[in-house]
Amino acid sequence: MSKTLSRKHFLGLAGASVTAVALAACGGPSTDAGSTSAKALSAEDWSKVKPAPSISFMSSHPGKSRDTEQKLIEAFQAANPDIKVNLITGGSNYEEVAQKFQTSQAGSEVPDVVVASDVWWFRYAVSGAILPINALLKAVNVSSSDYKSGLIADYEYSDQLWAVPYARSTPLFYFNKDHFKAAGVPERAPKTWEEFAEWAPRIKSANASASGYQNAYQYPAIAGYAGWTLQNVLWGQGGGWSKEWEITANSSQSVAAMQWVQDSIVKNGWAGVSSKNAITDLQAGAISATISSSADLAATLKAAKEANMRIDVGFLPGGSAAASQVCPTGGSGLVIASKTSPERQLAAAKFVTFMTNAQSTSTLSAATGYMPVAEAADISAIVAQTPEFQTVVDQLKETRTQDFARTFLPGGDQELAKAATRIMNEKADVQATLTELKGTLEAIYNKDVKPKLKS
Incomplete structure (x- = not known):
């Protein structure tokens, strides 16, 4: 599986068949769009089209942003009084939204705008459930260059743009400065995981007597987070889930990285795995550090202030x-x-385009911790109010494109989570588990992706 073609070299598949059976077999709901596929790529003269008086917006309100989304909708309607927007709660997470969007495909009414996560938009695109939007952006006088280049580029494939960035985040290293101080370690994020491994026993020992205290570090809940956040540990050790389309999950570097993860829990005993929400555990003082989305920044700092607790954030550690x-x-x-x-x-x-313009994205960022996606966004007021937000902005310059195995293999993220569960919760042999994972991911690639690549 050495083919290194990028996603931009896929065939135009909006009218092709990434079928419901294939997608469902890989662990996620199908988004097969059937007869609407041809229309998705048809040339429309948008200058002759009048905007509809009503549309719907399905969201999971990422970062607990429902009130903020409603305020932005009201601002949009004030600026566009001829268009009403109906906000629909599609679920509490991206997967629930995806399921509802799929269910809607069987009927005559589908939501017009949908929040699509980094592991869902691509499936929508190849199945024809969503529209390429290059011409639409031009029709409303917006350019892709109006967005942060490193974010808008994530939605390009087959020479088309399929989404605009909205609630975009990076993981951050969250830590309790009081716990670090009690242990006599620097009150900052560690530069590497090796450095933190030196600190962790001291942190746990110094805070073990506190009521309800658990661990120096808590890995985020595996469902929805393992494939995403563990890329950090893998990359720091020179490994990864994949290198473009080549699956590298069982390379010596990847095995060493995941063995280190297992040892931190099982052998060394200073880390645990959250059963639900690690950031809530941090806010309760039960753990000393975790990794979580930048979207949790505002709520976490607010909770820390109310509890008279010093919580700070830093870049993800290297390796x-x-x-x-x-x-x-x-x-x-x-x-x-x-x-x-x-x-x-x-x-x-x-x-x-209104929801993602400079003013709107700044509003969402201030309320949550998501990154501002518009090039023209002014974050000075946000940083003045929340200095920790500067870390989010600065770390964006150090980000890396996610492994294809997570974002572009149908059901790949679920398979990563299954493997992580076995390694982290069930003490499974790391080498054997990752070798099995490689076989599973390669089977998905060979069945559902490779036939669609240009030779």
Whole structure:
């Protein structure tokens, strides 16, 4: 599996068949768009289309942003009084939204705009469930260059743009400065995981007597987070889930990295795995450090202030092989459904570009901790109010594109989580587990991806 073609070299598959059976077999709901596929790529003269008077927006309200989203909708409607937006709660997470979006495909009504995570937009694109938006952006006088280049580029494939960045994040290293002080270690994020491994026993020992205290470090809940955050540890050791389309999950570097993870839990005993929400454990004082999305920044700092607790954030630690470029981006973009009318699609384009313009993205960032996605966004006021937000902005310069195995293999993220569960919770043999994972991922690639690559 050495083919190194990028996602931009896929065939134009919006009308092709990444079938419901294939996607469902890989652990996620299908988004097969059937007969709407041809329409998705058809040339529309948008200058002759009048925006619809009403559209719907399905969201999981990432970063607990429902109130903020509603305020942005009200601002959009004030600026566009002829268009009403109906906000739909599609679920509490991206996967629940994806399931509802899929279910809607069987009926005559689908949401016009949908929040799509980094592991879902690509499936929507190849199945024809969403519309390429290059022409739509031009129709509403917005350019892809209006967005941060490192974020908008994530949504390009087959020479088309399929989403605009919305609630985009990076993982951050969150830590309790009081716990670090009690242990006599520097009150900062560690530069490498090796450095933190030296600190961790002292941190746990110094705080063990506190009521409800558990560990010096808590890995995020595996479901939804393992494939994302563990890339950091893998990259720092020179490994990874994949290198473009080559699966490297069982390389010597990847095995060493995941063995280190298992040892931190089982052998050395200073780390644990959250069953639900590690950031909540941190806010409760039960742990001393964790990794979580930058979207949790505002809520975490607020909770810490109320509890008279000093919580800070820093860059993700590096490793023995790499000290920088070890942080993945993540989060979601906004996509436009293909199974709607041109009138609704044009209104949707006006809406998604409003929701992601300089002012709107700054509003969302201030309320949550998500990165500002517009080039023109002024974050000075946010940083003045929340100095820790500067870390989010600075770390963006050090990010790295996620491994294809997570973002572009249908169901790949679920398979990564299964392997992580066995290694971290069930004490499974690391080499054997990652070798099995490689076989599973390669089978997905050979069945559902490789046939669609240009030779």
